[in-house]
Every structure is written in C-alpha cells, then in structure tokens.
Amino acid sequence: MYLHLVFYLNAEAQRTQRVIKADVRLRRNLFIMHENEISEKIIGSAIEVHRILGPGLLESVYEDALCHELHLRGLQFKRQESVPIPYKGIKLGTDLRLDLLVEDKVIVDLKAKEELSTIDKPKLLTYLRLSDKHLGLIINFHVEVLCNGVFRVVNKLQ
Numbered sequence: 261m262y263l264h265l266v267f268y269l270n271a272e273a274q275r276t277q278r279v280i281k282a283d284v285r286l287r288r289n290l291f292i293m294h295e296n297e298i299s300e301k302i303i304g305s306a307i308e309v310h311r312i313l314g315p316g317l318l319e320s321v322y323e324d325a326l327c328h329e330l331h332l333r334g335l336q337f338k339r340q341e342s343v344p345i346p347y348k349g350i351k352l353g354t355d356l357r358l359d360l361l362v363e364d365k366v367i368v369d370l371k372a373k374e375e376l377s378t379i380d381k382p383k384l385l386t387y388l389r390l391s392d393k394h395l396g397l398i399i400n401f402h403v404e405v406l407c408n409g410v411f412r413v414v415n416k417l418q
Contacts, residue, residue, distance in 0.1 A: 295395040295417060298335070298366045303410055305329040306399050310406040319372040322401045323359060326370070330362065337362045343391045356387055367393055371400040371409070381413055388415035
C-alpha cells in the first residue's frame with residue numbers, strides 16, 4: 261500500500277510539474293514584458309546575488325551567479341552574445357560580445373571594479389545602438405550597497 265501511494269504521489273507531482281511548465285510557456289507567449297519590467301527583475305536578481313556573495317569577487321563569478329538567479333526567476337538570457345558590427349554597408353570582422361542579453365531586449369554589462377571609467381556608459385550606449393536595443397544596465401558588484409553600482413543606459417526607449 262505504501263509503495264503504491266509513493267508511486268502515485270510521484271506520478272502526480274510529475275504531472276503537476278508538466279502542467280506548470282506548460283502554463284509558464286503559455287504565459288510567456290501571451291505576455292511580452294517591457295524593458296522596464298525586465299530590468300526590474302534583473303536588478304532584483306543582482307541584488308540577491310550581491311546579498312549572498314558580497315563584493316570583491318571576479319566578474320565571472322557574478323556572471324555565473326546572476327545567470328543562475330535569472331534562470332530561477334524564469335527569465336531567458338544569452339551569455340557572451342555576439343553582435344556583428346556594421347560599417348558603411350559591410351560587416352566588420354570582429355563582433356561585439358555582450359555579457360548578457362536578457363529576454364532579447366536588455367543588455368547587461370557586468371563589472372567588478374572599484375570605479376566605473378568614463379567610457380563605460382558611452383560604450384554601453386554604442387552596444388545598444390549597434391544591436392538595435394533600447395535599454396542597458398551596467399551592474400558593478402564591487403560596491404558596498406549594490407544600488408550604488410547599478411546604472412541604466414537608454415537608447416530611444418518608449
């Protein structure tokens with residue numbers, strides 16, 4: 261009797277899991293998030309990573325942790341996404357590398373350094389223009405309070 265109950269509960273749990281996954285896929289197809297909603301979720305994920313890990317680690321560690329947190333929150337992302345650079349009708353041989361592209365809408369440029377340089381924000385704006393995206397986030401994990409390390413860069417956001 262006990263074995264049958266365990267088998268039934270396990271099968272029921274698997275069915276429930278399939279229904280939840282199907283529901284998430286359906287909602288994802290019906291509901292397109294605006295860049296602002298996506299950035300809110302990204303920043304919340306980054307705050308959670310920073311709360312647990314703190315400052316002082318390598319950028320790659322924060323990238324791994326943030327990707328895991330984005331996955332847990334159901335956000336789709338691409339790591340080290342390659343973006344071609346067009347120039348006067350040709351494609352240059354070297355592509356851009358975006359740290360993260362979340363939901364195919366928001367570029368995330370991760371940092372783990374004492375201070376941002378003066379070129380970091382204009383560089384992200386260039387990435388936004390070349391990739392035809394409207395919102396980018398610079399997230400610098402090397403700060404005491406993460407809110408002081410988050411910067412929005414906008415390219416014709418509506």
